[in-house]
Amino acid sequence: MRLSDLLGAEVVDVDGVHLGKVRDARLVQDGPIQGTFGAGLRLAGLIVGPMALGSRLGFRRTHVTAPALVVQPVRLLDARTRYVPWDAVVEVRDRVVRIDRAAAELEPPRPPFDPTVAP
Amino acid sequence: MDRPKPPTGREVDACLELLDRQLVDSGGDQAGKVDDLELTELEDGSFVVTAILSGPGALGPRLGGRLGMAVAALFERLHPDTDADPARIPFGSVKDLGSHITLSRSRDHLDVNRMEHWVRDRVIARIPGAGDAPE
Secondary structure, eight states, X not given: OBHHHHTTOEEEOTTSOEEEEEEEEEEEEEEEEEGGGEEEEEEEEEEEESOOHHHHHTTTSTTOXXXXXXXXXXXXXXXXXXXXXXXXXXXXXXXXXXXXXXXXGOBOOOOOOOTTSOO | OOOOOOOXXXXXXXXXXXXXXXXXXXXXXXXXXXXXXXXXXXXXXXXXXXXXXXSHHHHHHHHOHHHHHHHHHHHHHHOSSSSOOOEEEEGGGEEEESSXXXXXXXXXXXXXXXHHHHHHHHTGGGSTTGGGOOO
C-alpha cells in the first residue's frame, strides 16, 4: 500500500456517517529496526476531517507558537477534525476508509510527540 | 558501524514532515524529493513505512487528475521498461528526518536521477561540442 492510497480517501464511521477525508497520517517511531534509521515508522492513525489546516500548517506541533490572529480562525476551521487510531480501521477499499466506531467516540488530534523538544 | 537507534516514540505527521521534503544523499547532494511512501503490512496487521518513493512515477498517481496523468505519462516515456515502478529508496537508508531527509547512501546508488540521465543522453549529448565538456 502507498500513503497516497489513504490520503484524500473518504472516512465513514460505523453508523455510515461521513467524517471527511484523510488529511494526514500519523506515524510513530516504534516499528522494527530499519538500517541506519533505527526503529521504523509505524502507521498509528489518521487525521480526518473536512479540513486539517492546523495540522497542515504545523500549528499542532508542541514547539510551534502560532500568532493568535491566525490560530483562532484555524481552530474554528479545524473544529471537526478528528484522530482515527489505525486499530479502528476495518477496511480500506475504493478510496473509502471504514472504521468500527462512531464519530462521537473520536477525539481531536493531539500534538505529535517529539522527544527532542522539551514540553 | 553505528548501532541501531532504539525506538524513540517520536511521532511524525507524514504530509507535514515527510512528503515533498528534499532528499540529501551522503555526499550532501540533492537526490530528489519524497513523493510518496511505501507502507508494508506486518504479521500483526500493523503497517510500517518501508520505502520512500520518488520521482514522477510516484508523484503522478498521488496528484491524480490530468496533471497526474501527464506526469505519469512523462515517467513512462523516460523509463526504459514498459512496466516500470517508481524510484524506491529503502527506509533503512534514511539517516535523519529534519527540514530535509538525510540519506546514508550516495545518490549514484539510488534510482533517482533518471530524468537527469535522460536529458544528458538525449539532449545534452546531441549539442555540438558537448563531448568536449569537462566532467
